[in-house]
Amino acid sequence: MTDTIYRNFMQVSDAEQARNALLADGFPYSSVKLTPHKALEPNTTVSTVQNIMDSLTPDSVDGTDDPRPRPVALVAVDVLDNDQRRQADAIMRRFNAIEA
Numbered sequence: 001m002t003d004t005i006y007r008n009f010m011q012v013s014d015a016e017q018a019r020n021a022l023l024a025d026g027f028p029y030s031s032v033k034l035t036p037h038k039a040l041e042p043n044t045t046v047s048t049v050q051n052i053m054d055s056l057t058p059d060s061v062d063g064t065d066d067p068r069p070r071p072v073a074l075v076a077v078d079v080l081d082n083d084q085r086r087q088a089d090a091i092m093r094r095f096n097a098i099e100a
Contacts, residue, residue, distance in 0.1 A: 002031075002078045005088060007097035008071035012036060015073035018095035022077060025091060031078035037071055074100060 009015035019034045075097070077088045089097075 002080055003085070004076050004078050005085060006074060006076050006100035007089075007092045008037075008100045009073045009075065009095070009097060010069060010071055011096070012073045014095040014097075015075050018075055018092045018097060021091045021095065022075075022088060025087065027077060027084075027088065033076045035074045035076070037073060071098065071100075 007018070009018065015034050015036075019032050022032045023029060075092060077092075079085045079088055
């Protein structure tokens, strides 16, 4: 039974390199998928949620008012067992993957 692991990337180039490394290491093309994240369209709902989140963060003394960078791409890998899971995770970490 396959399982899918997901990792976010802050740079599309890192995600592309991770995908290429997975394929080069023997993962089938059909089991590796790179999906760029789409930015949310500005609208009233998005603005309202952002304003609420901004109001809940502490002041800028501790740097929490600074906007957080958002991941720009997601790589999904279908794995068959724990060995493949560890292998895929190790490969993606080399390219700055973060938990999705």
